Amino acid sequence: MPKGTKIAFVGLGIMGSPMAGHLVAAGHDVTGFDLSSAALDRLEAQGGTAAHSVRDAFRGAEVVITMLPNHPQVEDVVFTNELDPGVLLVDMSTIRPSTSIAIAQRHPRSLDAPVSGGETGAKQASLSIMVGGEEADFAAAKPVLEVVGKTIVHVGPHGAGQVVKAANQLMVGGIYALVAEAIVLLEASGVDPKAGLDVLAGGLAANRILDLKRESMIAREFTPGFRIDLHHKDMGIALDAARQVDVALPVTGQIAQLIAAGRAQGYGSLDHSALLKVIENFSGRS
Amino acid sequence: MPKGTKIAFVGLGIMGSPMAGHLVAAGHDVTGFDLSSAALDRLEAQGGTAAHSVRDAFRGAEVVITMLPNHPQVEDVVFTNELDPGVLLVDMSTIRPSTSIAIAQRHPRSLDAPVSGGETGAKQASLSIMVGGEEADFAAAKPVLEVVGKTIVHVGPHGAGQVVKAANQLMVGGIYALVAEAIVLLEASGVDPKAGLDVLAGGLAANRILDLKRESMIAREFTPGFRIDLHHKDMGIALDAARQVDVALPVTGQIAQLIAAGRAQGYGSLDHSALLKVIENFSGRS
Amino acid sequence: MPKGTKIAFVGLGIMGSPMAGHLVAAGHDVTGFDLSSAALDRLEAQGGTAAHSVRDAFRGAEVVITMLPNHPQVEDVVFTNELDPGVLLVDMSTIRPSTSIAIAQRHPRSLDAPVSGGETGAKQASLSIMVGGEEADFAAAKPVLEVVGKTIVHVGPHGAGQVVKAANQLMVGGIYALVAEAIVLLEASGVDPKAGLDVLAGGLAANRILDLKRESMIAREFTPGFRIDLHHKDMGIALDAARQVDVALPVTGQIAQLIAAGRAQGYGSLDHSALLKVIENFSGRS
Amino acid sequence: MPKGTKIAFVGLGIMGSPMAGHLVAAGHDVTGFDLSSAALDRLEAQGGTAAHSVRDAFRGAEVVITMLPNHPQVEDVVFTNELDPGVLLVDMSTIRPSTSIAIAQRHPRSLDAPVSGGETGAKQASLSIMVGGEEADFAAAKPVLEVVGKTIVHVGPHGAGQVVKAANQLMVGGIYALVAEAIVLLEASGVDPKAGLDVLAGGLAANRILDLKRESMIAREFTPGFRIDLHHKDMGIALDAARQVDVALPVTGQIAQLIAAGRAQGYGSLDHSALLKVIENFSGRS
Known part of the structure; x- marks a missing residue:
């Protein structure tokens, strides 16, 4: 993904907020959504765009990144909002593998990409990222993931990252x-x-x-x-x-x-x- | 302990045999005992002296080292053979701490000094040795232990090594x-x-x-x-x-x-x- | 519940089939549904009525009984079909308590009523039934439950049966x-x-x-x-x-x-x- | 064993004391030993004879019963006091099977006979007794055991009771x-x-x-x-x-x-x- 990729980033908490900041700083066009308005303000201060809804954030996105607490939130975002089949969905939440597989059945162009390294890793852009999904999608996502992580490994098919x-x-x-x-x-x-x-x-x-x-x-x-x-x-x-x-x-x-x-x-x-x-x-x- | 220390070494198995060999090579006067005559022959080939019994091995020893399978064998050696109070007893077997403490009650000048590093560590004289007992006894034993180990740590009172x-x-x-x-x-x-x-x-x-x-x-x-x-x-x-x-x-x-x-x-x-x-x-x- | 109560029975498997049969034999008006047509034939042979869908079974029912494999099936039946607020819903499936509580939030007139006693208990109408929910609903359901069980105990609020x-x-x-x-x-x-x-x-x-x-x-x-x-x-x-x-x-x-x-x-x-x-x-x- | 059997009873604690009392009451000639003099006084009050030592208690006994806290006490009593080969040794302590087997190797005419039923069972002579050892020895001991227990079962060879x-x-x-x-x-x-x-x-x-x-x-x-x-x-x-x-x-x-x-x-x-x-x-x- 070249600079200026249009990225929708859903979930701007302790992890998501610094990650979105790094993506903005790397020259990407980041539109974010979170239920907390403080989180949205923070994103705007970082130079990103605050969306009014997930749907709003998704509009025109080439890449969607989700960084959410658990599978119900991910399901809520992914299953109740329309996603263009060409969009690359990168779920960086830590959730159960079966949900990642279910997501891929509905939206094949998806990756599960949970991280380790915690808040410090998110702030320092030094996360380890374990990725499951198709090789081509991994290749496409890699430049974006390299903005927030240090070790990025493709470990297998959908769900393997989880x-x-x-x-x-x-x-x-x-x-x-x-x-x-x-x-x-x-x-x-x-x-x-x-x-x-x-x-x-x-x-x-x-x-x-x-x-x-x-x-x-x-x-x-x-x-x-x-x-x-x-x-x-x-x-x-x-x-x-x-x-x-x-x-x-x-x-x-x-x-x-x-x-x-x-x-x-x-x-x-x-x-x-x-x-x-x-x-x-x-x-x-x- | 200077070179030429008189050491009784009881238990010349996979671990004890190379350890006794290193002690001979370091210039100590090692008399060993084992139930296996092959083990005794090996010791003689290394330049040590084979004893006919534990009692025989103990005679004149300044330091007694035991390297035995488990607590019954150690008890058998230590409790049924007379040991001069001045002798420094170093039990390098891995046994339960309560037996090490019981030994120290009978023979205060003793150390429990189990090792890690296995057969390779014994052959290469690179064992880690965890020692329990009195500080002065540890100091006295250290030069001998340094012949067979690389990391030798005094971790506490009798039993602490175990x-x-x-x-x-x-x-x-x-x-x-x-x-x-x-x-x-x-x-x-x-x-x-x-x-x-x-x-x-x-x-x-x-x-x-x-x-x-x-x-x-x-x-x-x-x-x-x-x-x-x-x-x-x-x-x-x-x-x-x-x-x-x-x-x-x-x-x-x-x-x-x-x-x-x-x-x-x-x-x-x-x-x-x-x-x-x-x-x-x-x-x-x- | 007097004789001739209109009962919808969803889930006519190893457990549900004999239970529905007992209810018919006791004089109730039982309409059943199951995905297996053999199960529906069996119900008709017992004197019940086979429905074409859950919705069809629910029509006019005073009591709905569900006896299903696990919570997704129960959710599917209960959450995707309209249920008149006055209907007494008795879920006899063994599912997690949190789902029973969620059901009660949507349809307050419900009981969780899992059973023990297995296939034999179902055939011999000797099941033990543990019931969670409101006292009044328990009282209303009891005559129906007594047709299929021997020990019927109200153990607490919604979810308590589970x-x-x-x-x-x-x-x-x-x-x-x-x-x-x-x-x-x-x-x-x-x-x-x-x-x-x-x-x-x-x-x-x-x-x-x-x-x-x-x-x-x-x-x-x-x-x-x-x-x-x-x-x-x-x-x-x-x-x-x-x-x-x-x-x-x-x-x-x-x-x-x-x-x-x-x-x-x-x-x-x-x-x-x-x-x-x-x-x-x-x-x-x- | 007829009335008047000469029984040595070692261990007159919470369990042993009432058991010895029942044996006296049943007409046996009981000589007991315990480290507590209060326990010995209690035995004399029950009509038994207090011994000054285990050795003293063993003298002339046809049956020796031990009821002790754990294997070290049993070993101490059994291995350090001479026992005539013809004496029937019944160890009613709860100890590890390996010790029971070791005892039988030294004194073949022995039974392991631990009990369940606790203090109440001991007082009411209603203990369950699980016996390991030879059939003939079990037969010989049974009349004595029936004085203190209600269910007495021969479950197998030496150690099986334990x-x-x-x-x-x-x-x-x-x-x-x-x-x-x-x-x-x-x-x-x-x-x-x-x-x-x-x-x-x-x-x-x-x-x-x-x-x-x-x-x-x-x-x-x-x-x-x-x-x-x-x-x-x-x-x-x-x-x-x-x-x-x-x-x-x-x-x-x-x-x-x-x-x-x-x-x-x-x-x-x-x-x-x-x-x-x-x-x-x-x-x-x-």
């Missing part, structure tokens, strides 16, 4: 739970958790979460970052994805309940590393 | 299970697992197991490495360690059963990455 | 898994499982599944009964119900994966007692 | 957890738990725990009964029994951690139905 995102989220949730159990075991045994985790970080157990988060976890600092509430949503997607293809994932099933417990215990707005509190409370240590 | 090892093993087992569930989900969804795991390896889910083992796992190559049977033993230690200090570890409890299933399904002699087969079989995919 | 059914299914699934683990442990230990379970059935572990199914389970006879596939659906409902009210259910989460494994391993058409095969396979015993 | 007891405890623990999850789901959904559980108690989910304990659980009355601490010990035995025969029990593994959590959260002295508190706390409901 499956990879689901796999990512189940691993991240699981590793947090394991680090939490290690910390609880070390502390309860009278071992300095920092010394212990330093050793673990140097061996086969090494992982990025241990690198980035072990100090804040030991200090019980849980400022998000990525909220438990969002990870809870994503674990629902992972289990739904497994169900759709008839596989049973025992550890994922358990991690989903631990994260649900985090939310139920009132930690929904904390960083997902607060899974440590769930594991602590389970042993009455808090 | 606790850190247990934490390491629960994390490693858990990450294998998570990688396995990711692979099964990707493959069942028609997504190329290599492409999917490549993306995961570049984000927050990044971990050393993904780096080292994702290709062999996708190819279903499970040559050990570290056997499921040994990891099964170690998960028993992790749960025992948790029980001793009254903490409950839900994910560790589940991983222990998955690894037990690996053994029960006949994969005990395969690498622990064969946990993938357990997860596959669980979904009838094999 | 919640109780979900609680039932999670307990039944869990007890099957426990009986399976007991059998595997006994057999692997060389203990006659019959002798062992006989003792268990006489103590605090006593339960109806042990009474009814221990012999068939030991003999590996898994003729349904209630199929794993259906229980898989119901575990999805239980987890969805928990999610709606923000509770985390660790055992239910695990049982859901075990039943999913049953389906994935190819036992979907067997009785849910075939969970024994999942537990056996997990230990490589089959 | 395996059946382990199977019982894993089922009981699991059913408590399931009832707890049902209560939490019902309450969180605004459904009266009594009404809901009444329905469950009438269907396939029916079980004795629901019958005996649902009212006290809903009322949060957790007076023991059987303490969480003891059930924690027994889950350790169940997992050990599974490990010995190389089976993996996923649900048992999870229930063990839930009960461990109960103890860690400070409910060790409450009835095992207090597992409800663990499940509640997991969802932040307390």
Whole structure:
């Protein structure tokens, strides 16, 4: 897509707002829509155009990007507004793969393109983007995606981007739970958790979460970052994805309940590393 | 410990044999014992002295190193043979922390010093060694341990080395299970697992197991490495360690059963990455 | 409801067909609809009237009963066909509570009334019926429900019937898994499982599944009964119900994966007692 | 065994004391030992003879009964005191099967005979007794066991009694957890738990725990009964029994951690139905 591509951007929240800003800055013609008028004002301040409705935003668009909370919002936008068959629809929301596949059945020229990297990645245009769909559509979307992301990978057919995102989220949730159990075991045994985790970080157990988060976890600092509430949503997607293809994932099933417990215990707005509190409370240590 | 330290080395198996060899090569006076006469011959070929019994090996030793399968063998060696109070006992076996603490109650000048790094680490003298016990004893043992290891860390009081090892093993087992569930989900969804795991390896889910083992796992190559049977033993230690200090570890409890299933399904002699087969079989995919 | 009540019955499958027959036999004026023409023929042979469409069935009905596979079918029937506000809608399908609540928001005169007792209960008019909704509507529906069920209980507001059914299914699934683990442990230990379970059935572990199914389970006879596939659906409902009210259910989460494994391993058409095969396979015993 | 059999009874605690009393009352010649002198006084008041040591109690005994907390105490009594080969040793403690088998290897004329029924069962001589060992020894012991129990079943070879007891405890623990999850789901959904559980108690989910304990659980009355601490010990035995025969029990593994959590959260002295508190706390409901 050359500069000056007409892009409709639906969903201008914490992620969508900076992404739309980068697209404007890259020279594209961005018309955005969001239910929040503050979000629309922000877009205009960035040099984009505020639409009065999704339908209004869609008018004349060559590319439609959606960045929405979950599948009902995406369905609402995509299924109740007319979309020209030639438009390239890029859904960057994290939703269940089955919805991405259903969208592609109605609008074949679509990509599922969920991201990882969070708010920081959106602001710094350094997101990782996992893309499912046709090769030609991926090629067409790539220049636009490169404006907001650093690693952009075509992982397979429609829905594949969502499956990879689901796999990512189940691993991240699981590793947090394991680090939490290690910390609880070390502390309860009278071992300095920092010394212990330093050793673990140097061996086969090494992982990025241990690198980035072990100090804040030991200090019980849980400022998000990525909220438990969002990870809870994503674990629902992972289990739904497994169900759709008839596989049973025992550890994922358990991690989903631990994260649900985090939310139920009132930690929904904390960083997902607060899974440590769930594991602590389970042993009455808090 | 200067060169020429008199070291008794009990347990000359896959790990102990190369370790004893390094100690001889470093100029120490090593007398070893093992129930296998082949192991004793090997030690003599390395320039060490073969003892006829543990008691024989202990005679005149300044340092005793034990490298044995599990706590009953360690108890057998340590509790049924007289040990001069001044001798520094370094148990490098992976056993439950409670036994290390019980040993220290009888023989205060002892260290628990389990290792990670496996057979390769033993051969290349690049083991990580997690040490529990008194600071002064650690200082005294360090020069000897540096002959066989690369990272030697004093992590806390008696038993702390075993606790850190247990934490390491629960994390490693858990990450294998998570990688396995990711692979099964990707493959069942028609997504190329290599492409999917490549993306995961570049984000927050990044971990050393993904780096080292994702290709062999996708190819279903499970040559050990570290056997499921040994990891099964170690998960028993992790749960025992948790029980001793009254903490409950839900994910560790589940991983222990998955690894037990690996053994029960006949994969005990395969690498622990064969946990993938357990997860596959669980979904009838094999 | 007096004799001669005009009842529309939508969903004449394994459960619905005998239920509709009982209602005809009790003197009610039953018009039924099903996508299967064989089902419609069966209804006519029972003395009911076959409708050409849901809309056709609804015409003039005082009571509408739905007995459908899952929430999409119920939504399809209830949300896309006009229903007079005075009509009493009794949904006897097992679906997620949130859909029952959504139905009640659109059509307040509705009851959720899922059943237990299976095909046999439907044929013998001995179903247990758990009813959620308004007291007055329950009172009005009761005479009709008594034609098909033996135990009819008003358990709470809209959705409550489905919640109780979900609680039932999670307990039944869990007890099957426990009986399976007991059998595997006994057999692997060389203990006659019959002798062992006989003792268990006489103590605090006593339960109806042990009474009814221990012999068939030991003999590996898994003729349904209630199929794993259906229980898989119901575990999805239980987890969805928990999610709606923000509770985390660790055992239910695990049982859901075990039943999913049953389906994935190819036992979907067997009785849910075939969970024994999942537990056996997990230990490589089959 | 005729009246007047010379019985040594070791372990006169909450269970052993009333059992020894019944044996005296039945006309047997009971010499008991316990570390507590109050327990010895109680035995003398019942008409038995207090011994000064285990060795003293063993002198002249035809039958030795042990009723002790766990395997280390049993090993201590049985392995460090000489026992005439002709003496019939009946260990009624709940311990791991592997220890029962080890005892039988040293003293073939032994039975493992753990009980269920608790303190009430001991007082009312209504215990269920699960016996492992030789048929002839079982026949010889039966008249003695009938003095303290109501249901006495020979379930298999040495260790089989313990395996059946382990199977019982894993089922009981699991059913408590399931009832707890049902209560939490019902309450969180605004459904009266009594009404809901009444329905469950009438269907396939029916079980004795629901019958005996649902009212006290809903009322949060957790007076023991059987303490969480003891059930924690027994889950350790169940997992050990599974490990010995190389089976993996996923649900048992999870229930063990839930009960461990109960103890860690400070409910060790409450009835095992207090597992409800663990499940509640997991969802932040307390």
